[in-house]
Amino acid sequence: MSLLVALITGRCSYSVDDGGYDLSQFRQDQQLVSVPEGLRGVVPTNREAVRAIAARNDGRDLRFVIIGDTVSDGNKTFRTFLGEIAALDPPPAFMVHLGDRVVSPVVECYGAYFKAIADPPCPILHVDGNHDVREEGERISRAFFGDKDFYFDRGDMRFVFMSDVPKAGLRKEPSGFTRTQLDWLEKVLSEPAPSRKFFFAHVPPRAPFKKIDPGLAALFTPPLENEAEFLDILARHHVVLAAFGHRHVHASEVYNGVLMVITGGGGQRNFVDPDVNEPRFTKKSHYTLVDIPRSGPAGPLEGILSCMGKGHTTLSITSFSQGSLSANGSDLSVALRPYPMSSSGPFRPGDPAPTRPGASPRTP
Numbered sequence: 001m002s003l004l005v006a007l008i009t010g011r012c013s014y015s016v017d018d019g020g021y022d023l024s025q026f027r028q029d030q031q032l033v034s035v036p037e038g039l040r041g042v043v044p045t046n047r048e049a050v051r052a053i054a055a056r057n058d059g060r061d062l063r064f065v066i067i068g069d070t071v072s073d074g075n076k077t078f079r080t081f082l083g084e085i086a087a088l089d090p091p092p093a094f095m096v097h098l099g100d101r102v103v104s105p106v107v108e109c110y111g112a113y114f115k116a117i118a119d120p121p122c123p124i125l126h127v128d129g130n131h132d133v134r135e136e137g138e139r140i141s142r143a144f145f146g147d148k149d150f151y152f153d154r155g156d157m158r159f160v161f162m163s164d165v166p167k168a169g170l171r172k173e174p175s176g177f178t179r180t181q182l183d184w185l186e187k188v189l190s191e192p193a194p195s196r197k198f199f200f201a202h203v204p205p206r207a208p209f210k211k212i213d214p215g216l217a218a219l220f221t222p223p224l225e226n227e228a229e230f231l232d233i234l235a236r237h238h239v240v241l242a243a244f245g246h247r248h249v250h251a252s253e254v255y256n257g258v259l260m261v262i263t264g265g266g267g268q269r270n271f272v273d274p275d276v277n278e279p280r281f282t283k284k285s286h287y288t289l290v291d292i293p294r295s296g297p298a299g300p301l302e303g304i305l306s307c308m309g310k311g312h313t314t315l316s317i318t319s320f321s322q323g324s325l326s327a328n329g330s331d332l333s334v335a336l337r338p339y340p341m342s343s344s345g346p347f348r349p350g351d352p353a354p355t356r357p358g359a360s361p362r363t364p
């Protein structure tokens with residue numbers, strides 16, 4: 001029975017690296033909410049990562065990585081991916097970690113995680129997962145990474161990050177967004193510039209991913225709190241891409257005109273998700289690579305979404321596009337279309353991205 005519970009909740013244990021940073025002060029002092037002396041600067045806060053991204057912005061093509069759920073024995077899988085991401089040419093401008101970087105005991109796990117990202121291939125932005133805020137995790141995450149909900153702008157793109165995990169990661173409480181958070185999201189997305197919006201959180205909404213929850217599997221994926229309103233906000237503001245982790249799979253669908261992606265295959269085991277025969281679906285360990293060639297503010301946005309397995313294997317690749325914002329009455333639903341696999345590795349910005357705006361209709 002305990003094994004069944006462990007399988008369902010994903011609470012199987014992992015070995016933690018020796019030699020991680022000592023964060024035991026967070027256990028000894030329950031009031032500690034700031035980075036202790038001697039640990040300052042071991043990892044950049046999200047705000048510092050944003051400054052580093054801005055300093056590296058050459059205004060040209062954009063490449064970035066999305067990864068989630070990176071816990072494995074000794075962070076071995078995550079370390080492998082960090083090495084392979086460091087070897088990408090061109091290098092990514094930044095990585096988004098979608099959460100679940102630690103499990104219990106979080107003090108030791110965070111110490112090992114911080115060591116693993118001590119020399120990252122590019123700045124990393126962190127979203128909280130449900131495991132990350134359990135035990136001392138909430139205080140550690142706030143101290144080292146800062147605000148839960150934040151955004152930054154790069155050219156004509158806005159990247160929005162939010163926490164949708166319950167307080168202290170409690171399983172009894174629903175994942176999702178409060179009314180206050182949705183008001184904030186509405187405000188951040190309603191500003192006309194930058195015009196192209198991207199969104200990141202840990203727990204995915206249920207409705208866009210029904211295809212990967214056949215039969216009884218749907219019982220294990222409850223909807224987010226205020227899910228319908230959240231999805232409506234993304235659609236009304238024509239978000240290009242919304243990415244989530246939590247489930248240790250890769251899946252992508254266009255839902256109400258928004259490219260919705262789950263990419264939680266950064267290392268954690270997967271006993272729960274069913275194998276489904278859907279395009280762009282895998283349970284293999286992976287990260288997701290997003291390439292967006294530079295385009296003028298008035299032109300259509302075109303991009304490539306690559307699901308990358310170990311050894312630089314391209315597990316799936318697809319082209320996505322969103323129409324011109326300056327054309328009156330144009331359909332701003334994101335369109336997906338196949339993109340040819342290349343034996344030379346993932347897409348390289350600068351290649352022409354074949355697109356057919358409007359080819360993928362809104363999903364009811």
Ligand SMILES: [Fe+2]
Pocket residue numbers: 100129130131202245246247
């Ligand atoms: Fe999670």
